[in-house]
Amino acid sequence: MATTTPAGVRAHAKHGGGSSDGAPMTHRQIMEALSGLLLGMFVAILSSTIVTNALPEIIGDLGGGQSAYTWVVTAALLSMTAATPLWGKLSDLYSKKALVQIALVIYVLGSAAAGLSQNAGMLIACRVVQGIGVGGLSALAQIVMAAMIAPRERGRYSGYLGATFAIATVGGPLLGGVITDTSWLGWRWCFYVGVPFAVIALIVLQKTLHLPVVKREVKVDWGGAFLISAAVSLLLLWVTFAGDKYAWLSWQTYAMVGGSVVLGLLFVLVESRASEPIIPLRLFRNRTITLSSIASLFVGVAMFTGTVFFSQYFQLARDKSPTMSGVMTIPMIAGLFVSSTVSGQVITKTGRWKAWLLAGGVLVTAGLGLLGTIRYDTEYWHIAIFMTLLGLGVGMMMQNLVLCTQNQVDPADLGAASSTVTFFRSLGGAVGVSALGAVMANRITDYAKDGLTTLDPKYAAAAASSSSSSSIPDMDSLPGPLRTVMESAYGHGIADVFLIAAPLALLAFLVTLFIKEVPLRTSGGLAQAAAAKAEAEAPVAPVAPVAVEDPAEKRTPSWAAVAETSTEAGPQGTQRLAAVATMERGTAPVSGGIPVRGHVRGAESAPVPQAAVTLISLGGRQLGRSVAQADGSYAVDAPGTGSYVLIASADGFQPQASTVVVGDEPVPYDILLSGTSGLGGVVRAAQSGLPVKDAMVIVTDVRGDLLATVSTGEQGEFSFAELIPGTVTVAVNAAGYRPRALPVEVGGTGVTRIEVDLDAGAQLQGVVRAPHGPLADARVTLVDAAGNVVGTATTGSDGAYAFTDLDGGDYTVIATGYPPVATALTVDGPGVDDHDIELAHPGE
CATH class of the missing domain: 1.20.1250.20 (MFS general substrate transporter like domains)
Structure with a gap:
């Protein structure tokens, strides 16, 4: 499912x-x-x-x-x-x-x-x-x-x-x-x-x-492809025929092995250029x-x-x-x-x-x-x-x-x-x-x-x-x-x-034995390329020059630091961050720090209050921490220009880490968290208590936007993963039952469980016929036992009409177009199919 x-x-x-x-x-x-x-x-x-x-x-x-x-x-x-x-x-x-x-x-x-x-x-x-x-x-x-x-x-x-x-x-x-x-x-x-x-x-x-x-x-x-092919081929030809067509130590051996080595050296030369x-x-x-x-x-x-x-x-x-x-x-x-x-x-x-x-x-x-x-x-x-x-x-x-x-x-x-x-x-x-x-x-x-x-x-x-x-x-x-x-x-x-x-x-x-074990990355090649592209397209603030530099201090260029980090990867999360942090600069101290501020949001841009936001250096040292307000806003101060890692976490959401590049000006940076809350339950028939299979369960947010859909299984069960905590609307629709909608409060963590009972929804359908065949544009009215009009329908070119989602009971069907005809009937269980109505003028 x-x-x-x-x-x-x-x-x-x-x-x-x-x-x-x-x-x-x-x-x-x-x-x-x-x-x-x-x-x-x-x-x-x-x-x-x-x-x-x-x-x-x-x-x-x-x-x-x-x-x-x-x-x-x-x-x-x-x-x-x-x-x-x-x-x-x-x-x-x-x-x-x-x-x-x-x-x-x-x-x-x-x-x-x-x-x-x-x-x-x-x-x-x-x-x-x-x-x-x-x-x-x-x-x-x-x-x-x-x-x-x-x-x-x-x-x-x-x-x-x-x-x-x-x-x-x-x-x-x-x-x-x-x-x-x-x-x-x-x-x-x-x-x-x-x-x-x-x-x-x-x-x-x-x-x-x-x-x-x-x-x-x-x-x-193409030159490199030819040279490597020729070098390998010549070597294999020598191995195949040496000792059979000619001696292992012969002019043929010297020529073929020497030729293979020369071709190999040419290949290296071509590849280097x-x-x-x-x-x-x-x-x-x-x-x-x-x-x-x-x-x-x-x-x-x-x-x-x-x-x-x-x-x-x-x-x-x-x-x-x-x-x-x-x-x-x-x-x-x-x-x-x-x-x-x-x-x-x-x-x-x-x-x-x-x-x-x-x-x-x-x-x-x-x-x-x-x-x-x-x-x-x-x-x-x-x-x-x-x-x-x-x-x-x-x-x-x-x-x-x-x-x-x-x-x-x-x-x-x-x-x-x-x-x-x-x-x-x-x-x-x-x-x-x-x-x-x-x-x-x-x-x-x-x-x-x-x-x-x-x-x-x-x-x-x-x-x-x-x-x-x-x-x-x-x-x-x-x-x-x-x-x-x-x-x-x-x-x-x-x-x-x-x-x-x-x-x-x-x-x-x-x-x-000499291969160093590096923890495996957690993103594929396409995801890494997308992350790198996003970093490359992000605006880079100008970097303030360093006023005083100690000539005795040995500084490591940013490209060297990044390359070293990427080949000697540490924990899973920091490897990708190091790989994309190709714009690292030296950290020039700025009095009072440079603000990094924005909003922490969940899916559909809903604010995530009480989210913890931590700013760390690429070396892993914590530099600042903030807790998001009711509207999801946060602010932390970076000690100076450079590249940093921003980590956000909140109950019911997956943690998120991202790289931010800080210049001389305050940096606006919104963080998007994906939810980890779940919703599950079962759909049953109200009258019998039996599970309803293949019922369509629909979840919408408070604005009516569709979040997810799923069909129930053999036992009427359904489940959703990674929903945003808060109020959602769950609507359930199944053939032979009346649709139902109810509000549900999804918890911050874990899976919220609900049970949905569906009332049987009977239906009534048939064809209005005239002497010459199905009658189009006939008016069909359904009246309940109390005299209330339940619904009206107009037949199409095939004379068909239908009423669905009916409660069980006695009804009267009135068809007009020719002189009206009224028919009493009782609807129960799945309803009445093929209730055809004959209309005609007197004497026909």
Whole structure:
């Protein structure tokens, strides 16, 4: 049962759940706005995971080898990595909704083309296009959430994002396995199946996601996007082919690594001079952003290592079908689902997040280390436990690294900062999959050669082709002894990959130890931007110069003090105040103080007497205090020019804190408080005492202005929250009952309870007919038993008339138009329907 105010209706209709003035959104509005976004995120993750269990068959069908297997995954990760910062920067400049839809369209086109691939090269190229779209969806999901939801509340909704991630991650391999195992579908449908979901997401986004559009001149850093893409691509190409096409120490290595370093340095140079850099280098002055980015790099290695190489392990080392391969990875996804959801809920309640990062780092390291001990014949329940630990750790770290970063940036940098952390996570995944894939291929070859020395020479020909890293063996076609050797080689080689990833996860844990925990903000990006805009638009009084200054005294510039406060945030309320107090000046003492005066008002501008108003410095020291008079007026004296915090509180109202800038002249400043009183009750039938469902309850103030409306529930109950203390009028209307209105005094605190009894309101209706049909403009008069006229009605073109809200009893209905006709009747209960009256001239 929801209470809707006219203002709330207008805001919701206009912004689809968000408001450009920074007003907080309800849970329902947020979920409506997130519905299409989560569906788009589901599509993005599904495309990344659905091919994992189908890859052995896809690569075998297209004639590729282990390097092609790796690059089908790496190509998408690479393009996603390179595109993520660009999407993030664009979201700071253009419509976030339009960008999400563009990303979905790119994904659809790439998926459709991938399903038509005729060789491994074409598939890899199509996966690049897919990755560009997926990069946009992955980055923009976090950015849009940050724009709408305060960091303190974001953990709750990050849980929904984590749940979506888990469902798509576990559903993708399962769906891909089923499609691959179904002969009449084939692996190409792994790419087609996400297209309808993307189209549905486009439609839902159009209807539900509406955010303010930033309109300003922009300049996209295309040079930076190209350089970072080229640097990463060159590095991944070197990792992929080193040790196979050429030696690790060769001229190719020197050329490619050196070229990657040069491109990286050029990227830094371009970013330092770009007016709208794709990754603002100044962000890395913040220790939390720098450390979170490094940790995300290593977390990406762990996360993508698990999702990519498990399918090869279960299919090639344990002889499982693609479908069963997906089923057997459920423990890891279940762990990710539980940890991301639970951690999000707990963080929302407590505001504490660092403990989850540390616990996640320990679990990821332990999970990968234990997975490094598995072999092709290890008991599955052991593997399931190890996978669960890995999933729990990744779920705790993945979303919360983005959360702690978003908590420390200005709204204008929200997209760039979020995508930077996501970029490093994707980069870690791309480098990890590529490098570890190359290592795995070499290790498998070595283990296979060692095992082949014990086999009969007649298996030599088959063994030579099966142990080659240029192709993935068809295990079903191998002789029994050779098959056992190859399964053992794959099991041992993939375990080595997990063992190598474990120290990287340990590094992520060590990095998170140095991240300082900052309390989460309580306002979203849009609300922060609105507050900053309001501060910028507020008139600034001239600042009086300081007459005498001690040269030995070290003064801190106002911009430095503000920046320091914003990065080392204190209590929740003061962080936002410090962020917007960008106009702080030195406090020049003025004799007698400078008055700050105004009125404390509640909703509808009603005065709030006895409200306590306190003036404090930005450092938290109390400077003055006042109690509002009967008309809500207050006055406090500021010791001098500068920026201060004004706090107002009153019984029955939510406290309010705001920043005021004081110049040489008195400052007029009115404070608006929102009420916390409630009104609830029940509506019953007067005669039977039974509850009345779906009765409309309307609350108006003393001037008759509508405050709120609500419908009663199954038991006739209703409730309103945050009403202004004082006298209101409650009107109740329900079908079959007479409306009732009564005055109610809403208390200053708590919930005021009332009971409303409705008298049955009978009705009488029918049609006046003439010989030719319904009679228009006939006059119908209703008279009670005492001869009093209760009401009159004139029929319309259909001859219909009606009387409502009647008391039970005897009545006379008189109809005129032709010679009058009078009819006696008795009205009781719900009333009389279809009381038709026939009128005619005599003889007709």
